[in-house]
Structure formats: structure tokens, C-alpha cells
Amino acid sequence: MKKNIIFLLCYMFMAGCASTKITTIIYSGSFKLDLPTNNLAKAKILSIDGPSIKFSNNSTISGLIITKELESLPLSFNLHDYPSYSLGLKSTKKLPEIFQNKFLRSSDEIKKTYKPPQVFTDINNGKDIYIACNNDSCIEFIVNKDIADQILMITTSGFTQKQLIELTKGI
Amino acid sequence: MLTLNEKEHLYQIITSVIGDDSSIRAYKNSFTESTVDVVEKMIEADIKCNASMKELLSNLLLAGQTGAKGWLKKILKTQSKHLKKNDIKGAGCLVSVKSRWKKAIIMSAI
Numbered sequence: 464m465k466k467n468i469i470f471l472l473c474y475m476f477m478a479g480c481a482s483t484k485i486t487t488i489i490y491s492g493s494f495k496l497d498l499p500t501n502n503l504a505k506a507k508i509l510s511i512d513g514p515s516i517k518f519s520n521n522s523t524i525s526g527l528i529i530t531k532e533l534e535s536l537p538l539s540f541n542l543h544d545y546p547s548y549s550l551g552l553k554s555t556k557k558l559p560e561i562f563q564n565k566f567l568r569s570s571d572e573i574k575k576t577y578k579p580p581q582v583f584t585d586i587n588n589g590k591d592i593y594i595a596c597n598n599d600s601c602i603e604f605i606v607n608k609d610i611a612d613q614i615l616m617i618t619t620s621g622f623t624q625k626q627l628i629e630l631t632k633g634i
Numbered sequence: 635m636l637t638l639n640e641k642e643h644l645y646q647i648i649t650s651v652i653g654d655d656s657s658i659r660a661y662k663n664s665f666t667e668s669t670v671d672v673v674e675k676m677i678e679a680d681i682k683c684n685a686s687m688k689e690l691l692s693n694l695l696l697a698g699q700t701g702a703k704g705w706l707k708k709i710l711k712t713q714s715k716h717l718k719k720n721d722i723k724g725a726g727c728l729v730s731v732k733s734r735w736k737k738a739i740i741m742s743a744i
Contacts, residue, residue: 507744509740509744511657511733511736511737511740511741512733512736512737515737515740515741517741517744523737523741525737525741527730527733527734529729529730533729533730534728534729534730549728549730564726565726565727565728566728568681568682568683568726568727568728568731569727569728569730569731571680571682572679572680572681572682572727572731573731575678575679575680576675576679600738602734616730616733616734618734618737618738620738620741
């Protein structure tokens with residue numbers, strides 16, 4: 464798994480990858496992203512609602528841990544449904560009106576910003592992946608079926624959908 | 635390169651859409667023409683986080699024509715006096731939506 468990620472980033476950054484040292488970006492105790500340390504050379508690392516990186520080639524990757532508290536969602540809300548509601552893949556009719564409206568506004572905006580989303584299960588770790596991209600940027604939700612209290616949202620620019628899927632495998 | 639006045643007006647437009655945000659404000663002086671492009675895309679995505687959005691669009695329409703790529707840059711450079719300061723009138727979108735645009739805005743400023 465790590466070899467694939469290293470190859471992908473070495474290719475993207477045209478960087479020498481003789482070293483296989485890994486730097487781990489920690490979004491939470493449950494979601495971590497391994498990156499080849501070499502590719503962080505001249506990168507800018509900052510916190511914008513979570514760890515964010517602007518690489519030397521200006522591509523970016525950011526993560527946000529989404530919880531019910533963050534979105535002020537009711538305790539009964541199943542956070543694993545958040546990506547489906549946000550992407551307009553599931554009807555929000557059963558939700559209280561205030562949340563219906565928020566999810567509808569969100570899905571409208573996402574439909575205008577990205578191409579239709581794809582949903583699949585990562586065969587390597589069983590996590591559900593929801594991903595939508597346009598020519599320049601992507602949004603990806605990663606759901607760990609064993610973790611009920613949080614999901615991860617990744618946003619990128621400068622990565623293709625295929626590159627992002629490869630990069631976040633095993634996250 | 636944006637003038638201080640253009641950066642200020644650009645920030646007012648951002649607050650009209652996603653509300654006042656201290657972390658975006660911290661990067662206001664570093665806004666670039668790339669930031670204008672990001673904000674233009676945000677407005678075109680019809681993001682409705684704020685009830686002031688309608689007022690903002692009215693002001694922008696008053697100031698010029700939206701449509702062709704680069705319209706916001708043109709308005710900022712020529713007619714920004716038409717852009718009024720808006721107050722936040724309630725959050726209407728998910729935190730994750732606001733956060734996604736916030737990240738894009740700040741990334742464009744570094």
C-alpha cells in the first residue's frame with residue numbers, strides 16, 4: 464500500500480524518492496494519512512480546521528473531521544449518512560426541517576461545483592469512500608464503519624480523482 | 635496585485651457569503667488575484683450560507699455583470715464602491731461547506 468502512495472507522489476512531484484521515509488498527517492485518532500517525507504520539501508503546512516498542506520507544485524490537500532457536534536446535528540443522527548445527504552444521494556425528508564435545508568443547500572452547491580460523485584468500498588480496509596471531482600479539485604468523504612462518532616472529509620486541488628483515491632487508500 | 639481597498643472589499647464579499655471568520659481575516663492582507671478567482675467560483679456555485687447572499691448578488695448586479703470568467707476581478711478593480719458592507723444574518727449551510735471554501739480561500743493567499 465505505502466509503495467503505491469510513494470510511487471504516485473514521486474511521479475507527481477518528479478522528486479527523487481530513493482528514501483522511503485514516511486511522514487504521518489494525523490486528522491484524529493482514527494484517521495491518519497501517510498506521505499513520503501521527501502514530497503514535503505518546500506511544502507507549506509498550516510491548520511485550517513485541521514491539517515492542510517500546500518505542496519511545492521501548488522497542489523493542496525486538507526482534512527476536516529466531521530462530528531455531530533461540529534454540525535450541531537441531533538444525537539439520533541447517523542453520521543455515516545452524512546456523505547449521502549451532503550452529496551444528494553439520499554432523501555433528507557426524514558430529517559428535521561432545519562437540517563433538510565442545510566443538506567439540500569449543500570448538495571445543490573456540490574452538484575454545481577463537482578461532477579457526479581462515485582461511491583465505493585475500499586477493499587483494503589472496508590472503509591466507504593464518497594468522492595466527487597471537477598477538473599481541478601476534489602471532495603472525498605471517508606467513512607469507517609466501525610467508528611460512529613466521526614467521518615473524515617478530504618478536499619484537494621491539483622490531484623485527479625484517480626490520484627486522490629490512490630493517495631488516501633489505507634487512510 | 636490587489637490594492638488594500640480591493641482586499642477589504644473582497645473580504646466583505648466573503649463575509650456576505652460565509653460570514654465573518656477570524657482565520658480568513660488573518661490572511662486578508664495576503665489575498666491575491668487567485669483569491670478573487672476562488673471567491674468568484676464560490677459565488678457562482680450559489681452557496682447560500684448567509685441570508686445576505688441575496689443582497690450581495692443585488693449589489694454585484696448593480697456594480698456590473700456577472701457571467702464571463704473574471705467578472706469579480708473587474709468589479710473589484712472598477713466599481714467596488716457599489717459593494718456594501720453586509721451583516722451576518724444567520725448560518726444556512728453546513729460547517730463542512732463553509733470549511734471547504736475557507737480552505738480554498740486561505741490556500742490561495744499563501
